[in-house]
Amino acid sequence: MNPSEFFHMGGYAVYVWSSYGLSLVVLGWILISPIFTRKSIIKELKIKYRQQQRQAQDKNE
Amino acid sequence: MTDAVAGLHLKSISCTRGYRDLFTNLEFELCPGQVIRVEGKNGSGKTSLLRIMAGLAQPLEGEVLWQGRKIHHAESDYFQNLLFLGHRAAIKFELTPVENLCMAKSLHGSKTENGIEEALYQIGLYGFEDIPCAQLSAGQKRRVALAQLFLTQAKCWILDEPYTSLDVNAVSMLEGLFAKHLNNGGMLVITSHQPITIPAGEQRKLVLPNTQLEPLI
């Protein structure tokens, strides 16, 4: 099977490759998005903890 | 059970709102003849604590025990002995005081109308029994809800701001009623922004977010 024949998919290229492509995009996004969420949570919590620390210091002074 | 308390027992209760701690490791017992006044700033968790004690809300950690049993395992027994009056008075404006109390009674116990007239008389609503509550004043609506205190046989009363919109006479009458309840071996948990003077019972005060009870003389 040569490459052009393979990509042609017996005339069904549009349907086959859009199925695979869409799956790749959706599943890829679902897999990658928690990495961003994790980063934003860590950032958020760092700010929160810093604030708490500052408040605790203010109280002690 | 060896550690069974004759009344309510709060075991290391923690409560959060959102991701903020309201109070942690709250621990106390409430025995017959005792009063606990819950105080604290707005948002300190007074209402949350009362709702946890009543079994309406679940604490983040810890247990509430009634006579040694977890309340959600002894619901029917506990609820027969509990009277909880919250911010919202559970009064239907379309119904008359008698109809309202009749419903409250049947939800908590019997179906009879016995005592309702008497309770309304005691609370100072004589002559208003058959007027829809919508036509009563705020204080009178509050009295309709509080009339349940005359009807109930519950041992444990949990009252959230019962004095709201009541006049001086009503407050002193309620305090008399509390004293009677405590002398009969009842228990009371109360929050109020107004001063409370109950001439009976062993009184303690809890100022949230502190979790230590202070004696009150």
Next chain:
Amino acid sequence: MNASVQTPSTLSAFISLIKRDLMLSYRHRNELLNPLLFFVIVVTLFPLGVSPEKQLLQTMAPGVIWVAALLAAMLSLDTLFKSDYEDGTLEQIMLSPHSNALLVLAKIISHWLVTGVPIILLAPLLGLFMFLPGEGIITLMLTLLLGTPILSLVGAIGMALTLGLNRGGMLLSLLVLPLYIPVLIFSASAVDASMAGLEIKGQLYFLGALLVLSITLAPLAAATALKISVE
């Protein structure tokens, strides 16, 4: 324990809750009209939107009337727990020593009596609008009789879950409508079949089975959901 504490009778609480809710609905009777008017108007729109042709309307009738009934039943759910939630009665129901599920069932029954039954009674009129033949109308009423309680019961779960949420109304339809699909399928097809002179026992048995299932399970689920909502 104190001997004078009367053993609470769940049955009497059940009945007086139904009575109270009916009395409240009676005092707000004009509000009950809204879902009914909605039911009638939606059905009226179809001849206007599609065509007044008898043949066409007749084939659409079972589906159209049932979809309208579904939507009307869903809209009427709004009144099921809302006022009790707002004035604190729901808390007292949850704090009752009686079975919460039974008390919730009482509320659902009285709600069905004032919203479901009028839908059943109105159905013949709408059947006439849509040129349903006599046997079709009878089957329509039968399916509504079996189906609308299911709608109230299942809807109660959705209502209990969305109580007190902002924009709960839209969410309610998203939660509840998919669960209404089996009722729609079997009811509409029963009406269809009866118009074609076919046997409808199968569909009615299925609806009956669904009704039994939802009477036993839905109040439990709704009561659990209400506990969360009042928290």
Next chain:
Amino acid sequence: MKLPAIVHKFSSPKNFYVMSGKMIPWFMWGFVLSLLVGLYYGLFVAPTDYQQGESYRIMYVHVPAAWMSMFIYMIMAVSAAVGLIWRIKTADLMASVSAPIGAAFTFLALVTGSLWGKPMWGTYWVWDARLTSELILLFLYLGFIALQAAIEEPRNAARAGAILLIVGVVNIPIIHYSVEWWSTLHQGATVAKFDKPSMHISMLIPLLVMATSFKLYYAASVLMRARSEILRREQNTRWVKEIIDNES
């Protein structure tokens, strides 16, 4: 019913966080490997179908995605029930973080189904029983996600979601049965159905490999989501503070 204490200890958020951190790489490698194998066999090795030509290769994403859509809903319902009954925090968590993944698989099953349907049926959409059931399942997922988003208190969201999932699980067989029944009733409407002859082994193997690969994908991605959600929900504990402080 009581669970042994070890279960509670094992499923504590901290333990879960540590364990899952170790497991994710394994799942990821397993997923990538099986995906490559599955794609190779599915796209190159498996023979052309004598009826559908090459278009049947859509099956290798459509069918596993449809399986996953049901599988994940079941997992969610079971873990929600466990969370509701035994109050295990991580079980609640699994239910809520699984939902977007399940919804994505359901969406993919629908879209690839209709992309497969176009060359087969001549239209993108046919009201056949399987597609219709899948569509309703998508509504159930979206309802769950919307409910979770609408309730602010995370514990209440978990409990309400659990009830919805349990109600959904009771209803799914009923919905499925009624849709099947409805579709046979209106058979005339559907165009030539696929007859399902026993699949040749060379076509079946890639399918099973792809299904395994999707399961590993789910395991990896659900654990990743669960970990970030644990950090959010347990933000007041000391161990989370330590983890955050050590993050650069």
